[in-house]
Amino acid sequence: MISYHLPVYILVLLLVAAVLTPLRKSAYSTAFKLKVLIFLGLALILSLILFIDVTNNQSFFYNFGDWNTVIGIEFLVDGFSSLMTFVVLFIATLIVIYAFGDIPHELKPNQFYSYYALIFLLLFSMIGMIFTNDLFNLYVFMEILSLTSCGIISIKRKKENLLASFKYLMLGTIGSVSILMGIALIYMVTGHLNMSAAHETIASVWQAYPRNILISLGFILTGLGIKAAIFPLHIWLPDAHSTAPTPSSALLSGLVVKVYVFTMGKILFRVIGKEIVVAISIHEFLTYFAALSMIMGSVFAIGQ
Amino acid sequence: MRKSLILIVLAGLLFVLLGSISEMPGLGGLENPSYNEVPRHYLEHAIDDTNTANVIASIITDYRAFDTLGETTVLFTSITAVISVLGSGVVKFSDKEEKH
């Protein structure tokens, strides 16, 4: 199967692109834009090949450093995550192409390189979060994502930008800390950081320590609720998106929020499993909050 | 008013958390569910897998090296973000050096 190493190549490509952009001293010329596009386009093509290859044959596990699932870190590359990667990269390429023209109006010249480095890091962490099958690895990528998404808002350096991104950073960090508390509670009880390995022991653990799983789910869902701006916890969203430069607000609302919802689905169904989710009837809470978000969102929009 | 509301909510959270400690696995026992075959593998096989004495160093750089790669990326993001906010960064000073 040719695409065994493809997820790693995509991630390495984006990381190298992010690391190389600030070094370049050339002016904001077409040569620089071309380089950015080459890196992004190559990653897009690789993700397309991966998606086609995974849908034809079956999905596969990628173990880092040839350790088995329980010992090392593992990627689970299935049809859904490769499709999500392709969609994320495709939309990001469109946004970056738009950003080429729009950035000179909004930012000062010496910030262009930081902006593109932050965008590449944002994509790197999003794709890492989509692929990873390891709870602590998910937390590390989530941190990079929350740092870069605050970075692309505060890059405009106007008063309201700084305030909005500071609020977003504080709430985002509360969200990540509560998610880490949830991961710690799950690790404490199952003993595995790997999602599929934790799932195997979850049934017996559910009898032994039910309270532990309830509290960890509470923490994880509130944390992800804050990050994905579900209704009662979305205070940071309006002013963060309105003041940000246009391409980054497109990136933020379009992609970042969706990746958090995808992670919520991943944790709920790959770690906890359907039986327990239905047993605690989490799905009803989620539908209520989702419905509330939509209704109240439009109500506020009309009220504006 | 807002402060007292937050105080009540947090007191409730603290009560729930402290109440659930008794149902959690105890502190420091060898029979905790977290002390299963994973740390045992690290402790027994660290020497012949990675030939290093410090098991934690072998975990962060060999068994779970991808976390540490993510870690260096977090460091790099914090530098890029701070430079993008504070703005001085590379351009100002290096121009001065290149001049003379």
Next chain:
Amino acid sequence: MDDLIVKTITRIVVPFIQLYGLFIILHGHISPGGGFAGGAIIGASLILYTLAFGLEAGHKAAPHGITSKIETGGILWFVFLGLIGILAGGSFLGNQTAGFPMGTFGNILSGGLIPLATLGIGFKVASTMITLFHNTIEEDPID
């Protein structure tokens, strides 16, 4: 900030701190410590130097050009180590399976990938600390 005692003491102490930090990084996989701890020590010694001798001298000690190269170099070095794992037929970041020389137990060059990665992390942490410090200080230079 330019009294004599601080300057002479710093001039004596800084090299020893850096030597100790380097020791912690190099012996990261034998004794406790490692990339992060050793890097923090070296970063702290550079910060002490900048505090004592002012920002201009600090910039001479760790100019921005070099620190940003160390930043980029650190990550590229780590990715390069990982790619060797793929080239040798294993998966990303493989160590023994990727044929790294394991060396004899207990001395510095043992454990294949580990001392190399720890060295990269150490310098990266040190340069990140010093660049962060210089950036936040630049707003109102202390000299």
Next chain:
Amino acid sequence: MINFSAIVDNINYIGAFVLFVIGLYTVLTHPNLLKRVIGVNIMETSIFLFFVSIGYVRGAQAPIVVKLSGELIYVNPLPSAMILTGIVVAVSITAYALSLIIKLHESYGTIELDEILKKEGEGID
């Protein structure tokens, strides 16, 4: 009656949860931005205390495996390795938040959140 041996046994977890709630309280209620960053740091330290005390084994040794040692019990190395990454994450978030505070102080002249909101309300530029 709460038996004190249970409390003394799991003192780490009690400490971690109390610190977590104190940190959360500081972040939610303090107008001063700097105090919020300190609150976030308190929360992160509580999580690290909790994560490491999961792997704690009473009367065990640090996981530096000496080759010729006999049958020795070691602490669970995995949580402590994870905390190395967590601490670096906490440092970089604090560094970024402080740089934001510097810029906010420059543009608003104050770091009290309610004065900032008041100024923003009146649109003083």
